[in-house]
Amino acid sequence: MAEFVFCFIALCTCVFAFLTVTARDIFHCAVWLAFCLLSVSGIYFYLDAEFVGVIQVLVYIGGIITLFIFAIKLTAHIDDKTIKQTNKQILPAALGAAVFFVLLFKIIGSNPWAKIQPDAPVVSLKQLGLSLMTSYALPFEFISLLLLAAMVGAIVIGKVKR
Amino acid sequence: MVKFAHLIPVFPFLAFLINIFFGKKLKDTSAFVSIFASTISLILSVVTFQGVIAGEGSYSLGHWLTIYGTPLNFGVTVDSLSVMMLLVVTIVGTLIQIYSVGYMHDDPRFPRYFAYISLFMTSMLGLVLADNFVMLFIFWEGVGLCSYLLISFWFERPAAARAGLKAFVVTRIGDTGFLIGILLLFFVGKTFYFADLAHVSGNEFFLTAAALLIFLGAMGKSAQFPLHVWLPDAMEGPTAVSALIHAATMVAAGVYLVARTFGLFVAVPFCLEVVAVIGGISALMAASIATVNNDIKRVLAYSTVSQLGLMMLGLGVGGYSAGTFHLMTHAFFKALLFLCAGSVIHAVHTQDIQKMGGLLSKMKVTGITFILGTLAIAGVPPFSGFWSKDEILLEAWNSGHPILFWVAVLTSLLTAFYMSRLIFLVLFGKPRSDMHAHESPKTMTIPLMILAFFAVFVGLIGSPMTHHAFQGFIKFEGHQITGEASGVGWIMGLSTLVGLLGIGLAYLFYIQNNKILPAAFRSQFAFTYKLLLNKYYIDEIYDFLFVKPCLRVCDFLSKFDFAVIDGMVNSVAEFTQGCSEVVRRLQTGLVQNYMLVQILGLIIFILTVSAFAQLFLH
Amino acid sequence: MIPLGFFVALSAVLFCLGIYGVLVRRNVVGILISIELILNAANINLVAFNKYLGTPDGMGQIFALFVVAIAAAASVVGLVLVIAIYRNGKSIFADDYNLMKW
Numbered sequence: 001m002a003e004f005v006f007c008f009i010a011l012c013t014c015v016f017a018f019l020t021v022t023a024r025d026i027f028h029c030a031v032w033l034a035f036c037l038l039s040v041s042g043i044y045f046y047l048d049a050e051f052v053g054v055i056q057v058l059v060y061i062g063g064i065i066t067l068f069i070f071a072i073k074l075t076a077h078i079d080d081k082t083i084k085q086t087n088k089q090i091l092p093a094a095l096g097a098a099v100f101f102v103l104l105f106k107i108i109g110s111n112p113w114a115k116i117q118p119d120a121p122v123v124s125l126k127q128l129g130l131s132l133m134t135s136y137a138l139p140f141e142f143i144s145l146l147l148l149a150a151m152v153g154a155i156v157i158g159k160v161k162r
Numbered sequence: 163m164v165k166f167a168h169l170i171p172v173f174p175f176l177a178f179l180i181n182i183f184f185g186k187k188l189k190d191t192s193a194f195v196s197i198f199a200s201t202i203s204l205i206l207s208v209v210t211f212q213g214v215i216a217g218e219g220s221y222s223l224g225h226w227l228t229i230y231g232t233p234l235n236f237g238v239t240v241d242s243l244s245v246m247m248l249l250v251v252t253i254v255g256t257l258i259q260i261y262s263v264g265y266m267h268d269d270p271r272f273p274r275y276f277a278y279i280s281l282f283m284t285s286m287l288g289l290v291l292a293d294n295f296v297m298l299f300i301f302w303e304g305v306g307l308c309s310y311l312l313i314s315f316w317f318e319r320p321a322a323a324r325a326g327l328k329a330f331v332v333t334r335i336g337d338t339g340f341l342i343g344i345l346l347l348f349f350v351g352k353t354f355y356f357a358d359l360a361h362v363s364g365n366e367f368f369l370t371a372a373a374l375l376i377f378l379g380a381m382g383k384s385a386q387f388p389l390h391v392w393l394p395d396a397m398e399g400p401t402a403v404s405a406l407i408h409a410a411t412m413v414a415a416g417v418y419l420v421a422r423t424f425g426l427f428v429a430v431p432f433c434l435e436v437v438a439v440i441g442g443i444s445a446l447m448a449a450s451i452a453t454v455n456n457d458i459k460r461v462l463a464y465s466t467v468s469q470l471g472l473m474m475l476g477l478g479v480g481g482y483s484a485g486t487f488h489l490m491t492h493a494f495f496k497a498l499l500f501l502c503a504g505s506v507i508h509a510v511h512t513q514d515i516q517k518m519g520g521l522l523s524k525m526k527v528t529g530i531t532f533i534l535g536t537l538a539i540a541g542v543p544p545f546s547g548f549w550s551k552d553e554i555l556l557e558a559w560n561s562g563h564p565i566l567f568w569v570a571v572l573t574s575l576l577t578a579f580y581m582s583r584l585i586f587l588v589l590f591g592k593p594r595s596d597m598h599a600h601e602s603p604k605t606m607t608i609p610l611m612i613l614a615f616f617a618v619f620v621g622l623i624g625s626p627m628t629h630h631a632f633q634g635f636i637k638f639e640g641h642q643i644t645g646e647a648s649g650v651g652w653i654m655g656l657s658t659l660v661g662l663l664g665i666g667l668a669y670l671f672y673i674q675n676n677k678i679l680p681a682a683f684r685s686q687f688a689f690t691y692k693l694l695l696n697k698y699y700i701d702e703i704y705d706f707l708f709v710k711p712c713l714r715v716c717d718f719l720s721k722f723d724f725a726v727i728d729g730m731v732n733s734v735a736e737f738t739q740g741c742s743e744v745v746r747r748l749q750t751g752l753v754q755n756y757m758l759v760q761i762l763g764l765i766i767f768i769l770t771v772s773a774f775a776q777l778f779l780h
Numbered sequence: 781m782i783p784l785g786f787f788v789a790l791s792a793v794l795f796c797l798g799i800y801g802v803l804v805r806r807n808v809v810g811i812l813i814s815i816e817l818i819l820n821a822a823n824i825n826l827v828a829f830n831k832y833l834g835t836p837d838g839m840g841q842i843f844a845l846f847v848v849a850i851a852a853a854a855s856v857v858g859l860v861l862v863i864a865i866y867r868n869g870k871s872i873f874a875d876d877y878n879l880m881k882w
């Protein structure tokens with residue numbers, strides 16, 4: 001049963017990702033991305049990482065996709081439907097990506113992967129919070145600094161000069 | 163007294179250095195520097211002469227190299243021959259330098275001229291003092307270089323530049339033979355020193371070859387047939403240069419060489435014959451050409467070739483003293499004749515004797531000294547030329563070479579004829595063109611007078627009046643060739659007769675019947691006249707046989723160099739450029755292209771590494 | 781249970797699709813979207829490894845959280861730049877910028 005669920009969610013993810021990269025209209029592209037991220041969040045839930053899944057939905061879909069849509073609309077072209085969305089290197093890129101995938105697949109296939117441990121610890125939200133504040137406090141602070149810098153930078157660049 | 167001899171070439175060398183580096187600042191005083199150095203050399207030569215008379219001899223200055231176990235030292239050879247040459251070179255050289263002050267007065271490169279002359283003096287004096295072949299060769303090249311520099315002194319004139327090149331190339335042929343001969347002699351006779359030549363021994367064939375090759379060098383330097391072609395062209399240089407180098411000293415270096423290596427030649431009698439025969443051919447041929455030439459300097463040039471031929475003839479028949487005696491007298495009267503010619507040219511600004519005439523009345527000193535020089539060369543007693551030429555004739559007769567004897571006699575006749583022709587056409591008669599002739603300045607006439615003194619009286623040193631002092635001083639110590647002298651009286655009479663006959667014929671042609679006879683002969687013997695006027699077409703033959711093919715080869719090589727070698731180098735550059743033309747298209751400026759290349763590169767990298775891993779690790 | 785390899789394979793699929801998108805899209809916003817895909821592929825890997833081979837303190841999940849934050853910051857700055865360029869009248873298509881051509 002669990003395998004079937006995983007297959008379904010994984011399939012969704014792949015399909016939506018494929019649609020993302022091949023959409024003609026950039027807006028559609030953003031929407032498909034949103035769905036893809038939703039599926040990824042589903043994967044996280046499947047893996048008992050509820051907090052990450054929720055954050056994924058909140059931050060990514062709630063924040064970043066919104067941002068993308070804003071940016072798309074602010075930079076929209078009148079003739080978006082007729083302009084080519086793909087550049088000239090479609091063939092070599094597809095080929096390269098495919099070959100790369102095949103390579104990765106071979107590598108993955110040739111490895112004996114671990115099965116889930118019966119006594120694997122499930123990380124609880126409380127545990128996450130604790131480690132975030134204690135063992136990983138330094139990266140946490142850095143991240144906040146980074147976000148601050150990004151914010152300030154965005155405001156400065158985005159200012160309309162009078 | 164003799165131990166200072168090695169300083170003799172040093173002073174002119176210092177003068178050369180001063181004039182070359184500071185000539186522009188010194189301007190006219192550069193002549194003074196040069197003459198001063200030359201005078202010091204002269205004084206030292208006199209001192210050395212006194213030392214030699216007192217019986218001192220050669221000495222060594224120190225070790226230089228060791229070749230195959232044989233040591234080669236810096237040595238100075240001071241014997242009668244070298245000290246005679248020292249005196250001749252320094253006296254004539256100093257006088258000519260004084261003359262040059264007047265002759266080259268307005269020349270813009272005045273200091274450079276004196277620098278070259280000083281360098282020449284150094285080389286010539288060094289040549290005479292060298293005691294082994296290697297040192298002699300070094301100075302030999304030195305005089306060759308100076309000759310080249312001075313012939314093409316007025317290098318703006320293409321004829322002068324070509325003449326310098328011709329002189330260098332032709333003497334080079336001789337020099338190459340000379341060098342090979344030296345080396346051959348070393349490998350056969352195991353020596354470089356002249357002192358050892360008296361008792362040299364070895365493979366007969368190689369010794370002969372060595373001697374012939376060394377003579378080839380002498381032929382080149384002394385302008386003997388067939389390497390005589392450079393000397394007439396060398397007259398493009400200043401006349402003082404012609405006097406010094408191409409009459410008195412450098413061309414005598416070849417004769418000096420033969421005399422110096424006489425021991426070797428005596429050991430290989432065949433070579434002596436060759437020397438005499440070539441001398442005879444050159445003498446007669448050059449004298450015949452001189453009878454019809456119309457350029458005053460070229461007549462004297464051919465005369466030089468002829469007289470050198472006589473010297474070689476004298477040496478070749480075994481007359482060591484006779485040949486060197488003539489060398490000494492010739493140096494003086496030929497230098498005098500050239501300087502007189504220079505004086506004439508300086509006054510009338512032309513070299514064509516057909517345009518001159520009647521100059522005696524306007525240029526007294528030059529004219530009289532010119533006549534004295536002509537009488538000397540014609541062999542009229544008691545002038546110097548008579549005594550030395552007589553010695554040669556004596557040697558030729560007594561050594562059993564009748565043909566060469568008559569060749570020498572005929573040459574004497576022609577010599578007297580063409581020299582008299584020269585003075586009759588230049589000094590006597592009516593002026594044949596508008597000339598504003600005037601006597602030359604004192605700096606030019608005084609050397610003329612001094613040289614005339616020598617030309618007249620120096621021959622008496624070897625005459626019966628002084629009991630043949632010269633012959634006693636300079637004689638070959640080794641194996642004597644000629645026996646007792648016989649026929650002294652009638653030979654003396656014959657040579658006097660021949661000289662006077664030559665003068666008389668010239669008088670007939672050019673003074674008495676000067677309107678009829680020359681023209682008649684020219685039309686009667688038209689072919690001969692043309693042949694002689696064109697110098698037997700030897701230059702043209704050489705041009706056809708050697709010069710043109712050589713130029714064709716050079717042309718081909720030049721094209722080859724341009725097409726193939728430059729082509730190869732250029733094609734390397736073009737290939738690089740072509741490659742870069744292709745490769746630069748990789749830089750499209752589009753970031754996505756670069757990323758694609760990265761991905762593809764990564765793929766290739768992974769594949770390669772895994773392939774290696776599979777090949778080598780399993 | 782599903783072996784870990786399936787999750788890694790899924791991540792690989794997403795990654796390759798993301799690479800394809802980056803290489804092919806003309807619109808800069810499209811490129812940024814594809815970059816998000818790549819980042820998510822990495823995230824899946826992190827969380828999956830954490831579940832199967834994880835440490836008690838949940839290092840993988842925390843790492844994933846940080847990646848989300850950084851991705852957010854990155855796309856913020858990127859999009860603001862695109863908007864600023866657009867506002868200046870310049871093109872927002874990546875092919876139009878080839879100043880560094882040979």
